[in-house]
Amino acid sequence: MRRGLAAAVVVAALTISATACSGGSSGSSDSSGPVTITWWDTSDATNEAGTFKTLVKDFEKANPNIKVKYVSVPFGDAQTKFQTAAGSKGAPDVLRADVGWTPGFVEAGFLAPLDGTAAAAESGKFKQNLIEQAKYQGKLYGVPQVTDTLGLMYNKELFTKAGITKAPATWDELKADMAKVKEKTGVDGFAFNPQAYYAMPFLYGENTDMVDAAKKQITLNSPAAVKGIDTLNSVLAAPGIRKLDTTSNAYANIMDAFNSGKVAAIIQGPWENANVFKGAAFKDKNNLGIAPLPAGSAGQGAPLGGHNLVAYAGSDAKHQEASQKFIAFMTSADSQKKVALANGTLPTRDDAYTAEVNANPGIAGYSQLLGGGKPRQPLAQYSSLYTPFETQLIKIVSKQEATKSGLDKAAAEAKKLLPEFSTQ
Structure with a gap:
């Protein structure tokens, strides 16, 4: 919600454009070397992004054959920037997307379905109303990362x-x-x-x-x-x-x-x-x-809001596979617990609501309100x-x-x- 200097915005836009061209379908890697995927994180750059950067490092340690190019994109700009990048086949492999963006992105052909992939392997452990909100026309296109x-x-x-x-x-x-x-x-x-x-x-x-x-x-x-x-x-x-x-x-x-x-x-x-x-x-x-x-x-x-991790349909098979592993890691119970403790946001799966997480009065308070949330149409x-x-x-x-x-x-x-x- 904070605004920076115009010059900073221009620099950020140029950085995002350059980064987008290095990921997705235009990305390349030696078949025997590590694959690099690009992730656009739309969380608050000041108060939340540090937690996700740490998780990226943890993921890379656990998956030495996958590198993640992290890009912080202001939430207010992300929907339009992704549409522009996806239309030119230069979108990031993974996007932290508002739940309300899914139908439009799917109809435009920008998102890959995740049913049956590693990303959705634990979908039964998530709050099912959030899984339903990540679907469009019966197919799953995102995995819930945080809810609100x-x-x-x-x-x-x-x-x-x-x-x-x-x-x-x-x-x-x-x-x-x-x-x-x-x-x-x-x-x-x-x-x-x-x-x-x-x-x-x-x-x-x-x-x-x-x-x-x-x-x-x-x-x-x-x-x-x-x-x-x-x-x-x-x-x-x-x-x-x-x-x-x-x-x-x-x-x-x-x-x-x-x-x-x-x-x-x-x-x-x-x-x-x-x-x-x-x-x-x-x-x-x-x-x-x-x-x-x-x-x-x-x-x-x-x-009922929140953010899902979605995968770009224009990425090649190798990048899609790496993206699916990354999404699974970032939405795991352990990762969601770490995010909740550091950022005070609500997990999307019941097994992440540990006693330690629920000790935060902000999380405990809002988690009781989720049942009355109205999903986007x-x-x-x-x-x-x-x-x-x-x-x-x-x-x-x-x-x-x-x-x-x-x-x-x-x-x-x-x-x-x-x-x-x-x-x-």
């Missing part, structure tokens, strides 16, 4: 000072509680990041989504969606809510405020666990509370729908656009992506 969902992160000390004894179960309860926090502590009760992903629980709370893939309907502007975003607006207008931040630094600003104890509660995922525990307000890790997000009128829900264009939704969401919550008209405009843009779908 959204929850309510809150500061227990501030809640206690405000006389709040349990996390709010509904948005109305949250509004009442946040007013108490402001009154009793002087601290803002709640801050919202106006990105589409963080607004999804307000749609799920009214039993709707951006689309209904089975019915081929765009539901972004349905009465239920309007009700959900109206609920969000009512939360943002309530006493004790932090002033809405729509700047490009909103994410970082909100996290800094929460980590330093200047805001009591946020909607967030486990990928921020490690950062939160570095904050002044959470030197005692047990001060972090994690609860299901408040419910709307039709129930509660949060997106199996639609190639699904991830692209966040863009028109977010464009209008920011206008709606900033009072530049009425909820219905804003969502109508978002649905019209979604229709361009899904011309065969009907609208409300």
Whole structure:
């Protein structure tokens, strides 16, 4: 979520392009020598990547005939960069891909199926809803590396000072509680990041989504969606809510405020666990509370996310075999345990949830929320729908656009992506 200097971005882009051309189908190696595969890691370069670099070294020690060229690619750029590289036959052999990218990459012919390969040899040990989310049209195209969902992160000390004894179960309860926090502590009760992903629980709370893939309907502007975003607006207008931040630094600003104890509660995922525990307000890790997000009128829900390791279909047989071994190693129980302990993220297989891993309150808290996670719909264009939704969401919550008209405009843009779908 952090942005570097423009020059650094250019250098990184050139490095990635050069690296991509040395891997995948364009890679070569002597038949008797080691094979070199390229891995694009999209984890946080500052707080998470070091753990994966160490695992790469461990893999190379265990597999002396395979070398791994590690490349850190900013998550926000990775989808487009991979599409460009794969289209020119120069993609990395392995990519750490968001779960929502799978359908589109498969339809474009970029990913190799992993059924029956070494990569999927232990697929029965993974949480099966995550394995299903890594499939498209019945075939497995990724192995889950980490998983996540959204929850309510809150500061227990501030809640206690405000006389709040349990996390709010509904948005109305949250509004009442946040007013108490402001009154009793002087601290803002709640801050919202106006990105589409963080607004999804307000749609799920009214039993709707951006689309209904089975019915081929765009539901972004349905009465239920309007009700959900109206609920969000009512939360943002309530006493004790932090002033809405729509700047490009909103994410970082909100996290800094929460980590330093200047805001009591946020909607967030486990990928921020490690950062939160570095904050002044959470030197005692047990001060972090994690609860299901408040419910709307039709129930509660949060997106089920995470990252899979996927293999590039354009790689030759030798590189594919090496990639499969690498994916198996990086998603093994031992590797996932190491990642969880170092990065505070959630494993995707039950045998990685050891007592040591569960001792982390961030992991223990979020792992209890996974059962209520809503998987992405199996639609190639699904991830692209966040863009028109977010464009209008920011206008709606900033009072530049009425909820219905804003969502109508978002649905019209979604229709361009899904011309065969009907609208409300």
